[in-house]
Amino acid sequence: MLDIADDLDRWIREGRDFAVATVVSVGGSAPRGPGAALAVDGEGTVIGSVSGGCVEGAVYDLCVEALQDGRAVVERFGYSDEDAFAVGLTCGGVIEVLVTPVAADAPDRAVFAAALSAAARGGAVALARVYRGPAELLGRPLLVTSAEPDQEGRGATHEGTLGGHPELDRTARGESRALLAAGRTGEFVVSESGAHCGTAVTVLVESSQPPPRMIVFGAVDFASALVRAGKFLGYHVTLCDARPVFATRARFPEADDIVVDWPHRYLRDTETDGRTVLCVLTHDAKFDVPLLAAALRMPVAFVGAMGSRRTHEDRNRRLREEGVTEAELARLRSPIGLDLGARTPEETALSIAAEIVATRQGGTGRPLTGSRHPIHRDTSGGSPSRARVVA
Known part of the structure; x- marks a missing residue:
């Protein structure tokens, strides 16, 4: 969602209710990578994109539903062999999308507001959210706004919680700082024992850095x-x-x-x-x-x-x-x-x-016509499909 921070920051300041759909994982060929986002406000206004058009209609409906029931949800979209016109990615890829409601009275709205404001101002910010795990943890935000703490732990500010055990938050803060320092959006997995919630959780971390x-x-x-x-x-x-x-x-x-x-x-x-x-x-x-x-x-x-x-x-x-x-x-x-x-x-x-x-x-500069290499490459240095287990 940080890739549309300017517009969402304005929506926050205007007091709008909205829901955000964020790409959390990608498989095969897909138009947009993890972190790409689409948002819908209470009046039905749409900003952003998660797929370049392939599944936008279905994602719009999910956002409207999330605004109505107030629940975060994860949905998977892929190509339908039975019906090429069914909801799916006709490019052959698979994406998972986390849809998170951000209502004006939502308890986590202040954390989202801080993240969006920092990103819109060009600050260094990482936003962590669970997208696989217990339903009550889905979409909960944890914010880190500095990559490197000093020896006393000062300088790396954070707020919010993933909603589980404090050890889960501690792990998320450390992984978020590392991804922020690298300027990457990525994910990590916390095992059952590390998450302290009876099941492993997978966390997406979106990073936003000042422009290069x-x-x-x-x-x-x-x-x-x-x-x-x-x-x-x-x-x-x-x-x-x-x-x-x-x-x-x-x-x-x-x-x-x-x-x-x-x-x-x-x-x-x-x-x-x-x-x-x-x-x-x-x-x-x-x-x-x-x-x-x-x-x-x-x-x-x-x-x-x-x-x-x-x-x-x-x-x-x-x-x-x-x-x-x-x-x-x-x-x-x-x-x-x-x-x-x-x-x-x-x-x-x-x-x-x-x-x-x-x-x-990592492109070749050659025409795509007649080439056999993938159109969409992973250049992040660590694909979300190859998540690291950290606890």
Whole structure:
């Protein structure tokens, strides 16, 4: 449900009753993964999606029913061989959906409100809910709003309860912190003895992190189009150039930040992480070489540089002279972008964005027509279908 936090946070503040359907597990080919959500309010307004359209009608009915009876429920949807038009995923996949009512007078509404508010503000938040186990535990929320506690246990705040034994909550807090630190949505199983409720329980943890960063170096026409593409993909986009006459708000109105500084100096002083994307569009050795020498030694997600084949070879030679190793050079995506035959800045930005997505998701960049590999890949580092037993 955190993937539609902005709208649900507004519904909470407006005092609306609503029910949320959240994908909790996926098998085979399915359009959307765990954490995808659809919500219905008391007036029948719908936001979000759990399947790209395959089972939305049936999920809508489940949400309406949950609003009426106030009970959480888990429903499984899959392809129907007998009737291709029956409720099911015609793509051949199987999904399980947890439907949770969040009425204005619900005892857990304050926990949901805190989670949605934090996620809508771009904070780091993990929301745990039981989706397999005793009926009285289904949908109960436990919230963790910081990934790492200090040595005294401070800093990792939490509220709510899964409704079982305190040991279950303790385990859920620890697993939620770990998933939040990794930026993943996933699940874990607590055995009967660990859950202290006579049966094992399976818990989904949704994680929401601040948007990943895209830093575009070089205030050129291609950068303007790439800034727009980065925003479309959900990045917090920074434009950096050492030339104040070019790095202006008038030229880059969509950028979150505009920085006038030498690129390598800004990169050295700014915050990056394993999700950060660096796009170097300057194709000028005095900017590129010190910048890339630093970038290729940082644990970021993507480093790409624009330039012709000749520029690429000359740049690699200069980087080697600066001590960049072959292993570090192998991380450089250059010339940046997939081969789309792009010409215009917008087409070039599309090719760069496509390579970033392919790198992040493990895609090949080849046409799907005629290919035999799965369309929907698991790139989470641990599929919910392979849950870890923790107690």
